[in-house]
Amino acid sequence: MLDQIDTLILHQLSKNSRLSYVDLAKEVGLSRVAVRERIDRLIEEGIIEQFSIVINAEKLGKKVSAFLEIDVEPKYFESVAEMLMANQKVAVLYQMTGPCTLHMHILVEDHQALDRFLRDSVYSIEGIVRVESHILLRRFKAQDGLNI
Incomplete structure (x- = not known):
């Protein structure tokens, strides 16, 4: 406690x-x-998991922040998740309740890089049924971890 x-x-x-x-x-x-x-x-006790830094992605040339909702056939779920986790461009990958199986956040250089990522790294994965992408326009608040 x-x-x-x-x-x-x-x-x-x-x-x-x-x-x-x-x-x-x-x-x-x-x-x-x-x-x-x-x-x-x-x-x-595992209350502190790690000490980390926050990197400004835009200053490193990653100007597009995209959130992807991905529907996966149940029998492919684990293999799809493993393939996506292995990709360096994937910043966050969650399994959540609701109509989509996976929610993913990626950071890429521009819209062309997003298109390449989708074609080369997402659409080609067996078991993915549907992908919906949303591009961040403006960030109002972002924080990592729990607010104490």
């Missing part, structure tokens, strides 16, 4: 995972060693 200090540590790390133990200790009112022990425990 998380106490108030653990919650504060998680909140601070979710804003900046590069905070040093010393800076974090000042924020939460504990010693550096106590903060390190708490973080180690949070990692060991």
Whole structure:
């Protein structure tokens, strides 16, 4: 169970995972060693899964963010999911409830790259019945992980 200090540590790390133990200790009112022990425990318990960075895809030339809804024949579900997961362009792949089997997010350079990706990496996979694509126009909010 998380106490108030653990919650504060998680909140601070979710804003900046590069905070040093010393800076974090000042924020939460504990010693550096106590903060390190708490973080180690949070990692060991699986509450903290990883420390990561957020990369600006547009600055790396990935100007098109597309969300794909993919219907898959049930007997091909696992093999289709494995093939899509192996593709470097796939940022996120979810199985969700509703009319579509898989929901996928990809980042590509332009509309031509999206077309190539669909033709070469999606339409050619056996078991895919239907693909519907949606292109992001504007992002209002994006966050990774849980808001603490």
